[in-house]
Amino acid sequence: MKKIINDPHDVVPEMVDGMTRSYPQYIEKIEGTEAVVRADKASMKDRVGIISGGGSGHEPTHAGFVGEGMLSAAVCGQVFTSPTPDQIYAAIKAVNQGKGVFMVVKNYSGDVMNFDMAKDLASMDNIPVKSIVVDDDIAVENSLYTQGRRGVAGTIFMHKILGAAAEQGSSLDEIEALAKKVLxxxxxxxxxxxxxxxxxxxxxxxxxxxxxxxYGVGIHSEPGYRREKIKPSKELVDELIGKLNDEMHLDSSKKYACLINGMGATPLMEQYIFSNDVLNKLETFDIEPSFMKVGNYMTSIDMAGISLTLFEIQDDKWLDYLNYPVKTIAW
Incomplete structure (x- = not known):
């Protein structure tokens, strides 16, 4: 193993220190935790707080999306391990402005359990907290870390939409209703x-x-659904879009957002080749994405690979939220 680290056990605290010290205009550390909160606390006044988090190793998720227009705070667990309830609770308290807090949780058993425990702690302090569990991975129904489908790169779209809604003054109930429609x-x-x-x-x-x-691997190196000899990018795209079409029934009368996400060790050159093939394949359905992102958003440390997310935009307001300006490290 060759990595630019010091002690393997200090990876997460040293990473969080490096992020907060490098980008103090966006984030600061919540003392006594490995959680980060928006540096512009005054701008969060009278707004619902949006928090997310999970095991580290998926950077820039989640801390890279903390800032104006997106997340209010992010909780960084140990590598591929859920953050503890007390750290999540510290983030809830840090962003609570009296309007409540909404949590975006990826569907892994440890995350679901610990975020729920933090919600219970908040209720004892009369802080209203609601949440959504994201399960966007269509590859397998159950995996090593989860009952049901895993939460992966599509979580970023949830961060973006709910963050924009909160920034524009939506209530906790409105954000919960929006999340349930989007998911x-x-x-x-x-x-x-x-x-x-x-x-x-x-x-x-x-x-x-x-x-x-x-095909179908998870963001913690969980198994997928099939191994085979490597193929050209165009044939990888045929496989992935074929699976998405089986699930979504792609339709030229509908609007879609597309996220092409590098898993950590995939050069942007290859990501753009893949994106070109994705756009060509979508053209065969007479579909041109209304919104597109290509880059490293939800990684798996140094995994070589790529994920493809499609999001059916059922309401033009959702597209406005995707385009809403933000001030974060990574968007």
Whole structure:
């Protein structure tokens, strides 16, 4: 294992310190935790707080999306491990402005349990908290960390939409209703060329042969649904869009947003080749995305691979939220 680190056990606190010290205009650390909060606290006044979080190793998610127009705070657990309830509760208290707090939780058993426990702690202090559990990964129904579908890169669209709604003054109930409408329209699937190496483990989560790929892997190196010989980008796109079409029934009369997400070790050159093939394939459905992002948004440390998210935009207001300006490290 070759990584630019010091002690593998200090990766998360040193990363959080590095982020907050490098971008003090956007984020600051919540003392005694590995959680970060918006630096412009005055701008959060009279707004619902939006928080998210999970295990580290998916950067820039989640801390990179904390800032005006997006998340109010993010909680950084140990690598691929849920943050503790007390850290999540500290983030809830840090962003509560009297209008309540909304939590965006990825569907992993530890995250769901610990965010729920933090919600219970908040209720004892009369802080109203609501949440949504994101389960956008269509690859498998159950995996190593979860009952039901995993929460992956499509979570970023949820961050963006709810953050914009909160910034514009939506109430806690309105944000919950919005989240419930948005969730079933976000679908993601991935392909990996190699697995992630957790610094504390020191070896990859799985081994692929030099000429192998795996479809449907998760963001913690969880297994997917099929291994086979590597194929050209166009054929990878055919597979992934085929699966998304089976799920979503792509329709030229509808609007879609598209997120092409690098898993950590995939060069942007390859991501743009893949995006070109995605756009060509969508043209065969007579679809041109109304919104598009390409880059590293929800990574898996040093995994080589890519994920594709399509989001059916059922309300023009959702597109406005996607385009709403933000001030964050990574958007």
């Amino acid at each position: 079933p329209n976000i679908k993601t699937i991935a392909v990996a060329l190699s697995a992630a190496t957790n610094p504390e483990v020191g070896k990859p989560g799985f081994i692929l042969k030099e000429d192998e790929i795996e």
